[in-house]
Amino acid sequence: MIRTIVLSSLLLLLCSFVQSTWLGAVAVLGVVPDLGLLVLIWVSYKNGLVEGPVSGFVAGLAEDAVSAAPLGFNAFVKTLVAASAGLLHGTFYIDRIVLPFVLGAVGTLLKALAAALLALLFGSKVQAYDLLDRALWIEAAYNGLVAPFLFLLLSAFRRLLVTESKRE
Amino acid sequence: MRGSPKASSPERLRRAVPVVLLAASLVVLTVSTRSLAGLPERVGVTVFGFFQKGFSAVGDFVSDTIASIAELKRLRKDYDELTEKLEAYTNMERGNAELREENERLKAQLGFSERLSYERVPARIVAKDPENLYATIVIDKGVAEGVRKNMPVIAFQDGVEGLVGRVLEVGMGSSIVVPVYDSSSYVAARLAASRYEGLAKGQGSADSPLVMKYVKKRAKDEAQFGDLVVTTGYESIYPPDVTLGRVKKLRILDYQTSVEIEVEPALDFSRLEYVLVVRPSAPAPAADGEAPAPGGLPAQGAKP
Numbered sequence: 001m002i003r004t005i006v007l008s009s010l011l012l013l014l015c016s017f018v019q020s021t022w023l024g025a026v027a028v029l030g031v032v033p034d035l036g037l038l039v040l041i042w043v044s045y046k047n048g049l050v051e052g053p054v055s056g057f058v059a060g061l062a063e064d065a066v067s068a069a070p071l072g073f074n075a076f077v078k079t080l081v082a083a084s085a086g087l088l089h090g091t092f093y094i095d096r097i098v099l100p101f102v103l104g105a106v107g108t109l110l111k112a113l114a115a116a117l118l119a120l121l122f123g124s125k126v127q128a129y130d131l132l133d134r135a136l137w138i139e140a141a142y143n144g145l146v147a148p149f150l151f152l153l154l155s156a157f158r159r160l161l162v163t164e165s166k167r168e
Numbered sequence: 169m170r171g172s173p174k175a176s177s178p179e180r181l182r183r184a185v186p187v188v189l190l191a192a193s194l195v196v197l198t199v200s201t202r203s204l205a206g207l208p209e210r211v212g213v214t215v216f217g218f219f220q221k222g223f224s225a226v227g228d229f230v231s232d233t234i235a236s237i238a239e240l241k242r243l244r245k246d247y248d249e250l251t252e253k254l255e256a257y258t259n260m261e262r263g264n265a266e267l268r269e270e271n272e273r274l275k276a277q278l279g280f281s282e283r284l285s286y287e288r289v290p291a292r293i294v295a296k297d298p299e300n301l302y303a304t305i306v307i308d309k310g311v312a313e314g315v316r317k318n319m320p321v322i323a324f325q326d327g328v329e330g331l332v333g334r335v336l337e338v339g340m341g342s343s344i345v346v347p348v349y350d351s352s353s354y355v356a357a358r359l360a361a362s363r364y365e366g367l368a369k370g371q372g373s374a375d376s377p378l379v380m381k382y383v384k385k386r387a388k389d390e391a392q393f394g395d396l397v398v399t400t401g402y403e404s405i406y407p408p409d410v411t412l413g414r415v416k417k418l419r420i421l422d423y424q425t426s427v428e429i430e431v432e433p434a435l436d437f438s439r440l441e442y443v444l445v446v447r448p449s450a451p452a453p454a455a456d457g458e459a460p461a462p463g464g465l466p467a468q469g470a471k472p
Contacts, residue, residue, distance in 0.1 A: 020295040021223040053186040065212020067297050068304040072197030083186035125201040
């Protein structure tokens with residue numbers, strides 16, 4: 001379990017670096033896919049309520065340190081998304097295309113919902129997505145489209161990212 | 169969903185993990201939004217900045233290598249164009265020298281003197297905020313190069329000097345910059361021609377115009393499409409007369425006593441690669457011994 005948490009957290013950090021540097025080249029109207037979120041959803045869905053949320057919390061805190069977001073913002077958002085995906089652990093079979101798309105897109109909307117909740121609690125110190133802004137919908141669609149490929153790639157590293165007792 | 173209504177102890181513990189982590193996040197957020205947690209962020213900027221610079225360098229190397237052929241062709245074309253421009257500018261320079269001298273004479277007559285000069289620290293943009301929700305950029309200069317929190321950042325693009333934003337957080341070798349289009353950014357601005365003042369606010373996206381609020385309603389008769397909008401220099405952060413953008417649209421609402429002006433930023437932020445951090449150099453002693461006012465302007469009420 002600890003190995004899964006450490007490796008997942010490192011992978012999430014790697015995604016964060018890639019997002020902030022290289023992915024600008026594939027941005028659609030300034031929006032880049034949230035690879036970290038997709039990895040987190042996959043890890044949480046495969047492992048349940050501990051590995052995913054802990055990795056999300058750790059990586060979220062690290063991301064807060066380099067973001068304009070206040071410390072704790074990404075930690076909360078990522079823990080919430082991971083816990084939601086963890087609750088679904090083992091409930092249904094992930095196919096190649098449809099479910100990854102749905103998980104990617106819905107995960108993004110859940111992230112927006114978590115940000116909105118924090119904005120409600122902490123006011124102007126926290127930014128939230130604007131439901132009418134195209135950025136949120138582009139990101140949701142983009143994440144949905146990237147998810148099938150990323151999930152397929154992650155399946156190849158199942159031994160590293162899924163705790164032994166939870167491997168199918 | 170798995171799990172019986174009466175879950176075992178280990179299962180209950182597992183379920184408690186996300187709840188505890190969410191609560192911990194909220195505690196951290198509560199502390200950090202009251203600005204008591206600056207140290208972790210500074211350490212984070214330093215450590216992450218190191219890796220981001222590495223990632224950026226590798227990415228740049230690959231893309232630069234691929235783009236070098238097209239670049240050579242473009243450079244040849246640019247060279248020809250610039251040679252033509254240079255000829256034109258050489259002619260203009262003669263006229264400018266005379267104007268500069270005249271300007272200095274007039275300034276001296278008016279009693280103004282430049283009391284605060286600026287140094288510019290060139291920096292490269294190495295990363296952007298990993299989250300789409302926030303619009304910050306990361307530059308490769310930090311405390312070691314004399315960059316400090318809240319220093320203004322400008323850039324030159326297509327011959328125009330424009331305001332990029334301000335330094336939000338500094339690490340040893342990198343810093344986070346909040347661009348003017350971020351929704352948390354406010355800049356005291358004025359119309360360069362008519363001198364009407366207002367507060368320019370970002371809308372969160374580089375593609376969206378800035379919105380200049382609280383501009384007196386009578387400005388609607390004088391403001392025109394394309395008018396230059398510059399910083400006032402009234403705040404302690406931004407120096408005066410740095411270009412913000414140009415007037416794009418006027419919004420006049422009958423029930424308001426002011427007009428809102430949409431301002432098209434002077435810089436295309438998507439093409440921005442290099443910026444300049446503006447650092448005040450040691451202030452020249454003022455004739456009357458008075459400390460220079462923020463922004464380099466004489467303090468309000470001060471005698472010229």
